[in-house]
Amino acid sequence: MSKPPRFARPFSRLLANAAPALIAVEALVLAWEGYAGLSGISPTTLPTPSRVVSQAIEHRGALLENTIPTLGATVFGFAFSLVVAFTFSVLIDFFTPLRRALMPVFVVSQTLPLVAIAPLIVLWFGFGLAPKIMLVALVTFFPMLVALLQGYAATDRDIEALLASMGASRATLFRLARLPSALPYFFAGLRISITYAVVGAIFAEYAGAAKGLGIYMLNAKNNFRPDLVLAAVSVSAVLTLALFGAAMVIERLATPWSQRDKGRRP
């Protein structure tokens, strides 16, 4: 049985796949550049993309300095969220009545408007890392929990019957069947949640922080520097894409079988 090389996709094909997206983005940037340059609109209202890039390069020191706290808040908050989501998923899987007790609470937590909650959490917990971790966890916890629970539920019934016939305990069943079955769902959730996590961190900083992309954007806006706001937005976009890419790499390494089993991925 022949297997295609996993990472060595020909570069030309990669380029061909990305070409439509690249052309679309390029056209958009050109149209923007043309409009902002020719209409005589003030750069304090709508800066040209070239100005955004040149200002980003000029202020790279400040941008980097503010990116690190955002990255830290995202990663710590997300890690905290994963630990909590995993713990609750296991508890709910072993004690099903808990599901009915806890799920309404979690659903309500998702209906809270971040705009209103973020300043309150900063008010209660200060300008440090703690409120940021909490806000990132608030936006990412629920999707991760749902992904894990769905993954457990997707366990093959035949595999469970087989393990039962072998005399496996409930804990063994969980370890050998339900947990690995949930991995593809877990990673699907991870890819989505990591993008929420960055937004959550920036929101938290927006509400109040010493340093970070969120507070940087707020200050730039107040100083009538939309070019620097957009520069910070670009940095956050790149940060999100990098985390998304990292999640995909981890997924590939952690689920080597699913590359050969694409049809079954959720």
Add this chain to the structure above:
Amino acid sequence: MSATRLELSDVSKSFDGLAVLDRISLQVRHGEFVSILGPSGAGKSTLFQVLTGGVARDGGQVRFDGAALGDNSPFAFMPQRDALMPWRRVVDNTTLGLEVQGVSRVAAQARVTPLFAEFGLDGFEQHYPAQLSGGMRQRAALLRTVVQDRPMLLLDEPFGALDALTRSGMQRWLMTMWAQHNWTALLITHDVREAVYLSDRIYTLTARPARVMREFAVPIPRSRRDLASAEASQIEAEILHTLLNQQQDP
């Protein structure tokens, strides 16, 4: 005549008032290959669940080697679909039963590895199930079953999902394996030909609720079993006749 291993007497089971098994009685002797033939949905798989402890029976007795079933199940069960874990390599799938029994990974692999050649899986130890053909997956599932070293095999339509040609090959292969090992097995199938080819005795079941309709012996020595032989064809025709007649006349 060798000793009776498995003995079911009057085993019944109903789900929500719907009778599925109705006073099933049957025996399997040491070293015997017995098949249960019946229409789809007759409750054949429920019978296996009763044996493996997945479902509690409503009435009747199950005795193994003369004693009631205890905590340690005497059965190694092979489910209808192969139920291989897609995230485990083939070798780790075949050691699953041993791992559940508490055998260490290294010891379990040492026990399984010498059997790979005989099961036609040589060189595929480190592959994932998705990389195997249907026949190989089925052989891996059977290897996982027999390596548990339980006194008796329960095979639930093991070749049902395979194409006709692969199935014939697998039946022939299982037959030669049977000749070499001293297994005792109970096979569920709805393939009359498969049952005649592989079994010493065959029980036919009625449609739900499943009742034992008749018992057939296959008095053909394994050395000269051939599906095309007149003897085999005659038994096959007789079984088909019984099964079809009861379906027309419920």
